[in-house]
Amino acid sequence: MIANDFEPKIAAVLNREMELFEGYCCYDEKIKKIVYANAMVALFAYGIMQCEEMSKHKWIEGLKQGRDPGNTAIIDWIRNYAEEFSRIWRKTHTFVRIDL
Secondary structure, eight states, X not given: OHHXXXXXXHHHHHHHHHHHTBTTXXXXXXXXXXXXXXXXXXXXXXXXXXXXXXXXXXHHHHHHHTXXXXXXXXXXXXXXXXXXXXXXXXXXXXXXXXXX
């Protein structure tokens, strides 16, 4: 169960992903990773989830500043959080080729 295997913030993002990509991925409790059937779907999911995190950051920065921070917040996220996002993604995801 994702909630038992990861800290709450990461578990919340992983659960959101499982909702968005239901039918395209599953959580493997044995290896403690989200598993995609192919790399293309995994890459698409990575992009969508990364965009969601950037949007959240932009929203939070906008609340702090009292205005729309524009692309400055996106650039800030890339500089400060993209590497960590990628590291967590590699730790929590894999894909398995299904040969027909």
